[in-house]
Amino acid sequence: MRLTDNEIEAIAQKIVSKAPQSGRRPIIVGNWKMHKTPAEGEALVRQLIPLVEGASCEIGVAPAFPCLDRVAGALAGSNVHLCAQNAFWEAEGAFTGEVSTAMLKDLGVTHAIIGHSERRQYFGETDETVNHRAKTLFAAEMTPILCVGESLQEREEGLTHTVVERQVRGGLQGVANNQVANMVLAYEPVWAIGTGKVATLGQAQEVHGAIRRFVADLYDAQTSAAVRIQYGGSVKPDNAKQLLAQPDIDGALVGGAALKAEDFAAICLAA
Numbered sequence: 001m002r003l004t005d006n007e008i009e010a011i012a013q014k015i016v017s018k019a020p021q022s023g024r025r026p027i028i029v030g031n032w033k034m035h036k037t038p039a040e041g042e043a044l045v046r047q048l049i050p051l052v053e054g055a056s057c058e059i060g061v062a063p064a065f066p067c068l069d070r071v072a073g074a075l076a077g078s079n080v081h082l083c084a085q086n087a088f089w090e091a092e093g094a095f096t097g098e099v100s101t102a103m104l105k106d107l108g109v110t111h112a113i114i115g116h117s118e119r120r121q122y123f124g125e126t127d128e129t130v131n132h133r134a135k136t137l138f139a140a141e142m143t144p145i146l147c148v149g150e151s152l153q154e155r156e157e158g159l160t161h162t163v164v165e166r167q168v169r170g171g172l173q174g175v176a177n178n179q180v181a182n183m184v185l186a187y188e189p190v191w192a193i194g195t196g197k198v199a200t201l202g203q204a205q206e207v208h209g210a211i212r213r214f215v216a217d218l219y220d221a222q223t224s225a226a227v228r229i230q231y232g233g234s235v236k237p238d239n240a241k242q243l244l245a246q247p248d249i250d251g252a253l254v255g256g257a258a259l260k261a262e263d264f265a266a267i268c269l270a271a
Helices: 005-018 038-052 065-075 101-106 117-123 127-139 152-156 160-171 177-181 201-218 221-226 237-244 261-270
Strands: 027-031 058-062 080-084 109-114 143-148 184-187 228-231 251-254
Touching: 027 109, 027 228, 027 261, 038 058, 038 065, 038 080, 038 261, 058 109, 065 080, 101 109, 101 127, 109 127, 127 143, 127 160, 143 160, 152 160, 160 201, 177 221, 184 201, 201 221, 201 228, 201 237, 237 251, 237 261, 251 261
Parallel strands: 027 058, 027 251, 058 080, 080 109, 109 143, 143 184, 184 228, 228 251
Antiparallel strands: none
């Protein structure tokens, strides 16, 4: 028998009140998507840096590729990581429009987002290509932020766990325990990205908990307890604290709110 959203919400609130500290350091990453010119990106991070210098969480920003070099210069010496929005699995070659991990590392990139729902929806990303990207990032000693999530139709049909488990298993195929323990998974309900809709606390915690169980089934309890799982789906300053208080939510992959220094800083400080 499936629980109602209200029943899930009540259970989540009880879990939060009893949950011990996980020891996992929260990670907040701003995905700028196709916004900001290099000059605008530099201005944004120069405004952001003093606002988050006291934050205890791990912080990253993921500008569009043309902005990386200029943003990297502005971030030098700060506590904000430079992240990429994608990375290709070949070292070099005739792959027009793609960017290799070596190119990214040379610019100071430490993390890369892979498998974002927009890449899956618009550019044909599959669990197999996401897996190729993940392995290449690990080989380059970079941190993958591997995104998973279901569409509104899949949620309404009760397929959320089926879809997310398939994406987790496919994306992590052949990846070692110690690598998974040091990567980031990001749950982003597709129906909540850029729509203003946000999963309830219970919905978000339920799927994050399920993802942690999937990792435990694939690997072991220690790996499952170590991996960080972000929530991505219209995270804003006014909902960040409650979302981040859930026991299996270890951070946020932030979209629109990352384009305003004050809003993104507020989310970081909430962690």
